[in-house]
Amino acid sequence: MNSLAAKSLVSINDFSTDEIERILDTASRFEQSPPGKILDSKVIAALFFEPSTRTRLSFESAVNRLGGRILGFAEAGTSSVSKGESLKDTILTVSNYSDLIVMRHSIEGSARYASEVSPVPVINAGDGSNQHPTQTLLDLYSIKKTQGTLDGLNIFMVGDLKYGRTVHSLLMALSNYNTTFNFISPAELRIPDEYKLFLEKKGIKYYEHDDFTEIISRADIVYMTRVQRERFSDPLEYEKVKNIYVLRKEMLGNTKENVRILHPLPRVNEIDRDVDDSPKAYYFEQALNGVYVRQAIISSILDVL
Amino acid sequence: MEKAKQLSVSAIKNGTVIDHIPADSLFTVITILGLEHISNQITFGTNLESKKFGKKAIIKVSAVYFTEEEINKIALVAPAARLNIIRNYEVVEKHELTLPDEIEGIARCFNPTCITNHEPVKTRFSIISQKPLRLKCHYCEKITDEEHLTII
Numbered sequence: 493m494n495s496l497a498a499k500s501l502v503s504i505n506d507f508s509t510d511e512i513e514r515i516l517d518t519a520s521r522f523e524q525s526p527p528g529k530i531l532d533s534k535v536i537a538a539l540f541f542e543p544s545t546r547t548r549l550s551f552e553s554a555v556n557r558l559g560g561r562i563l564g565f566a567e568a569g570t571s572s573v574s575k576g577e578s579l580k581d582t583i584l585t586v587s588n589y590s591d592l593i594v595m596r597h598s599i600e601g602s603a604r605y606a607s608e609v610s611p612v613p614v615i616n617a618g619d620g621s622n623q624h625p626t627q628t629l630l631d632l633y634s635i636k637k638t639q640g641t642l643d644g645l646n647i648f649m650v651g652d653l654k655y656g657r658t659v660h661s662l663l664m665a666l667s668n669y670n671t672t673f674n675f676i677s678p679a680e681l682r683i684p685d686e687y688k689l690f691l692e693k694k695g696i697k698y699y700e701h702d703d704f705t706e707i708i709s710r711a712d713i714v715y716m717t718r719v720q721r722e723r724f725s726d727p728l729e730y731e732k733v734k735n736i737y738v739l740r741k742e743m744l745g746n747t748k749e750n751v752r753i754l755h756p757l758p759r760v761n762e763i764d765r766d767v768d769d770s771p772k773a774y775y776f777e778q779a780l781n782g783v784y785v786r787q788a789i790i791s792s793i794l795d796v797l
Numbered sequence: 798m799e800k801a802k803q804l805s806v807s808a809i810k811n812g813t814v815i816d817h818i819p820a821d822s823l824f825t826v827i828t829i830l831g832l833e834h835i836s837n838q839i840t841f842g843t844n845l846e847s848k849k850f851g852k853k854a855i856i857k858v859s860a861v862y863f864t865e866e867e868i869n870k871i872a873l874v875a876p877a878a879r880l881n882i883i884r885n886y887e888v889v890e891k892h893e894l895t896l897p898d899e900i901e902g903i904a905r906c907f908n909p910t911c912i913t914n915h916e917p918v919k920t921r922f923s924i925i926s927q928k929p930l931r932l933k934c935h936y937c938e939k940i941t942d943e944e945h946l947t948i949i
Contacts, residue, residue: 503938579916601912601936620910622937686940 497795500607500614504625504661509668516633518788518797519781527787529559530796537590538564539582540617541573541597546757547617547626550779551594554786563589580609587612592794613793621657626789627756628661630782635666635713637781638752638774642669646710650676651717651737651762653683658756659717663687673698674707678733680724703736709746714739716755716762716775741766754778806842812859814881814888815871820844822875823854829870829948830863837861849877857883870903870948872896876927899923904932907945911937920949 496511507515521527536555540548543566555562564586565571573582579597583606586593593610595603596617603616603623618624636642647666649659653675663673663683673691675683675698682700691698701707708714719737724730739753741764752774755763759775767773791797818826823843832839838859847853862882863871871878872894882890902919913920913936921935930943 579912598910599912599915600908600910600939601906601918601934604936605912605916605918620937622939 494792494795494797496792498613499793500610500616501625501789501793502603502607502614502616502619503623504628504665506625512629512632512665515629515785515788515792516636518792519629519633519784520637522787522791523781523784527558527791530791531555531558531560531794534560534592534794534796535590536560536562536790537586537593538562538617539571539586539593539595539597540564540566541568541571541595541602542618543567544596544618546779547596547624547782550782551617551786554783554790557783558787558791560790564594579606583610583614592790615789615793618657621655623661624657625661626782626786627658628665629789630778630785631658631662631715631754631756632665633785634752634754634774634778634781639712639750642666642671644670645712646672646674648674648676648704648708648711648714649683649717650704650714650739651719652681652723653677653717654681655723656717659683659715660687662715664690667691667694667696671696674701674704674711675699676701676704676737678702678719678729678737680729681719705743708743708751709748711751712748714751714753716753716759718758718760718762737762739763739767741770744770744772747772806840806845806855806857808886809838809840809857809859809883810886811884812837812857812861813863814883815856815858815875816853816879816881817847817849818854818856818875818878819850820852820854823856825874825948826854826856826871826878829874830867832856832858835861866901866903868892868894869897869900873900873904873930873946873948896924896927899935900932903949904941905947905949906934906937906939907941907947908934908937908939911939913937 538551552562579602587610592613594615594617598620600620600622603619607614616623639645653659716739721730751772753772755775820843841856843854844852876894878894880892881888901921906913906920912918922932925931925933932941
C-alpha cells in the first residue's frame, strides 16, 4: 500500500520519516534510471498566485519529463483572482480540470485551506513565510546524496535564520536524525526561540555564532541564505553585518573534503562567484535535484509508481 | 457577633452562574458571551473577596445555559472560572473549565497574512500551552499568545 497516494503535501510535518525516506529513495531511482512517461494522461495544475520562476520551472520540467501535461498560470494577474474570485472557488474549479494541484500563494495557510476544499491532492509550492516542503525534500535529498546519510551530520545554517522558511522546515526535518546544528546569523536575524525549544525537547545539540570564518572547518553542510536589507529596522546595522555572512573561496581552504555548500537560490551576493568553481559548491546541482524529488513526490501522490 | 451571611449578588432560580472570574476579566467575559445583547436577567458583582485571586467577579444569568463553544471561550480568557448550573435555586451541576486540545471558530489568528483573515475560513488552533496561553494556527502555523488574542 502506498500511504502517499492521494495525500496532499502542505507542510513537511505531513509526511512521516518513513514517507520522507521513500520519496528520497524514489527520487534516487528516477535520477539513476529515468522512469519514462509514467505521468502520461495525467494533468497537473500549477497555480502560481505569486510568481516564482525557479520553483515553477522545476515543477514543469519534472512533469514534462514524465510525459504529464501541466496547465495553470504564473501570476495572479492572469487568473480570475484578479476579478476577485475567492481561493476556494478557484480551487474547486481547477480541480475539475486536473488530477493534482501545485500552488504557490503569498498568504500563509492558503495551501492548507486549499487542500481541505479540494477534491484532488494539493502540493504546496510555498505559502508566504510559512512552508515550502518540496524545497525541504530536495534539500534533504541533496544532503543525503552528497554525504551518503542524513545521520550524525554537522549542519551549518548561515544568514537569515529568523524569516527563512527553508531553514525552519529543514531544521524540523533534520531533527529526526542525530544532527548537530550551528546557527550563524546577525543578532537581528537569529533563529526564533520556538525552534530552539523544539530542538532542546528533542535533545538535539545546537550552537549559535556571529561569525563562521573560524569554525567552518567542522561543517559537513553549509546551508547559505540571503540576508536581505529590508529585514533590518536600522540600515546601519545592515551595513555593519552584510559582509560577515558572505562565503568566500579562501574560507573553504581548511574545510572537510566532504563539505558541500547549499543554497535555496536565488543567490545575490552571499556566496562569492569564485566559489562556484569549487567542487564543494553544490547549489546548482541542488536545483537539479529538485526535479527528481518533485517527480518522486508527484508520482507517489498520483500512485503511478 | 453574628456572622454576616448575605449573598453579594442575589440568587437566581434557573440558569448559570460563572464564578471565580478574575476581577479584571469580568468585562471580557461579558463581551465574548455577548451578554450585553440578551434580554435575560443578568446580575454580576466584581471586586468580591476571593482567597484564590484576591479579587474575583461573578456573573449570574437567568435561564441561559451555555454551549460548549461558549464555555471554551470562557476557558480561554478566564481558565480558573467555575460554572454552576442552577435549577430551582439549587446547584445541579458544577463544571471546572478545561480547554480542549483544539478550538474552532472562537479566536482570531493574530497573523494579518493568514488565510483566515482573508477568506471566510473558520479558524482552528491547537492549544500548545495553557499557561502562558499559546495557540498554534492550523493554517498559517503561527503562534497567537495571550497579548494578541482576540475572541471572535
